[in-house]
Amino acid sequence: MKTQVVIVGGGPSGLLLSQLLHLNNIDTIVLERQTEDYVLGRIRAGVLEQGLVELAKKANVSDRMMREGQIHEGFDISQQGTKHNINLKKLTGGSTVMVYGQTELTRDLYQARHQMNGQIIHEVSDVELNDLKTNSPFLTYRKDGQEYRIDCDYIAGCDGFHGVSRQAIPTTVRREYERVYPFGWLGILSETAPVSHELIYCQHDRGFALCSMRNPKLSRYYIQCSLDDSPENWSDEAFWDELKRRIPEEDAAKLEMGPSIEKSIAPLRSFVSEPLTYGRLFLAGDAGHIVPPTGAKGLNLAASDIHYLSEALIAFYEQGSSEKLDSYSQTALKRIWKAMRFSWWMTTLLHKFPDYSEFDTHIQRTEIEYLFSSEAAQKSLAENYVGLPY
Template identity: 45%
Template sequence: MRTTVGIIGAGPAGLLLARLLHNAGIDSVVLESRDRAYVEQRQRAGILEQGTVDVLRAAGAGGRMDRDGLRHDGIELRFARERHRVDFPALTGGRSVMVYAQTEVCKDLIALQIEEGGPLLFEAEALAVEGVESERPRVRFRREGREDVLECDYVVGCDGFWGVARRAIPAEHSRVFERTYPFGWLGILADVPPSHDELVYARHDRGFALLSMRSPAVSRLYLQVPEGTDAGSWADEEIWDELERRFETADGWSLERGAVTSKSVTPMRSHVHEPMRHGRLFLAGDAAHIVPPTGAKGLNLAVGDVVTFARALVHLEETGSAERLDAYSETCLRRVWQAERFSYDMTTLLHRAPDAPPFEDRVQLARLRRIATSRAAETDLAEGYTGFPLD
């Protein structure tokens, strides 16, 4: 099998890249180790930055998002039983975010790829990426019990942190920067309308809490819990009781309860692999970087990566210049490190470390009051949350 761009992974990054290349007249093949049902049900991110929304619309994949997604013009910060709303459009020149689950993004892009795009092979497990320093890299994969080879001009690894793509970069050419956090998020989905019309980020002495949503009828909520917590060790009513404590306000706001349909624990870590390119292999999304979910940056960073690659390849096709392709890693990493910085700031602003001294508690509250009383500080948060430029 032969193609111009071999894409490993049919998450939002790989699927969007295939769509962008198709629209530019560049052929690709997508290899995905899981079946279609798994990809379309895999629960991940739910916040799309303004730039991601714009890219999906321009790619012809925004119709259902615009119909069913929930535009949000701000978030609410809670601390010391106080409430402060951050108004995104007023602070960023009109930018906002969209609540639209990653599962729905994948469904939209899969439907388009099957109807209009190149091959999308489910249950095709990539085994190795070979020859990345040559002009003809290849991906060995297994499908229906048989091994095959996909020969490419370029390989883009959108196969996540545990995928094979990153392993094809020799250790002597790799640098890894990472940080782990001593807590995680206990997340639940609940069949109950959200108790607030925008996301609520709460800093509490007992730990962080987040009120989010998946639709007008389904709530998504999170609690900071110790690292290694078993989700099953928390009874549903215990979760609701703890959420009520952490969201408590002085004005009598109340949290609506409902049936919990799922719960899980997400670990918290930051990870960046440099470079994001070696030879004709390019890393995108979680294959190259991980952010704690506090800043809602994971999916959006992946979109930025594949947009950068697609634009660079189109530039090469149109001008014969590989300058932008050669600058792929450097270009992406500038945005990645800004997102890592923002996610780290949000995480340390709102979470209480297990061994935090009283001094750190006071500093957190001072930082939050600074945001609530300084337009400059508030603008910095709004600009980071709605997204860094894709250019």
């Protein structure tokens, strides 16, 4: 086979890039290791920056989001049960965020790609990227016992942290920066009404908690837990009891509890790989970077990568200019590191660290108290939370 751009990874990043390129008459083939049902079964984030909302509109996949998504003008931070509202709209001069599940956005992207007869090949294995430093890269993979080859102009690696794309960049070229946090998030999904119309981030001596939602009848809750813990160690009743201990009393009193329909533990890490380009290969999303979920930057950061990469590829094919392709890594990494800093700051602000000294604990407490008392500090938080400009 031959195409212009091969996209490795059929998650939201790869599908969004394929959709944007297709709308600009650029041919793509998407390769995905899993089935479509598996991809749509992943439970992920649900807070979208305005930049991602606008990108979805540009990709013609925003209709259902605009009907069913919830616009949030702020969120609460609770310190030991004392709650303070961060009014995003007021603090940023009008910016908001959209609550709409990543799974739903992925579903919209799949539907759009199918309607446009986009080529998505599922259940592929043994993907290998070849001749990346030449003008004629190609990719091989296996499916149903057969080996296939695709010749292309460029390869976009959108296959996540554990994918093959980043590994195709030699270790002599690749530099990786990582911070692994000494805890995880135990999360459940329940068909219950959210306890609040806005998110509540809770800092507590027992550990962090988050009250979130996917829609008015589907709630997502998290509590900080040990990395060696397991979802099997937590009955639904035990989870609800622990959550109620960490959130404000008035919210605990009205918390609607029900059976979990999904329960899992997510480890927290900050990770960046540089550069994001190697010859004709371009990394985007989790293939190049990971942020802790505190602050909801993972999917949004992937979207800004796709914004820069799609613009660069469109400029090449429409104008013959490779300037944006040449600067893609540098441009994307500037925004990535800013989001990395913000996610690290939110994580250190709100979590209980097992190795904190009394001094560290006092500094953390004072940092939150300062945030509550300073409009300038709240403006900085709000500016980063709604998303820095592309």
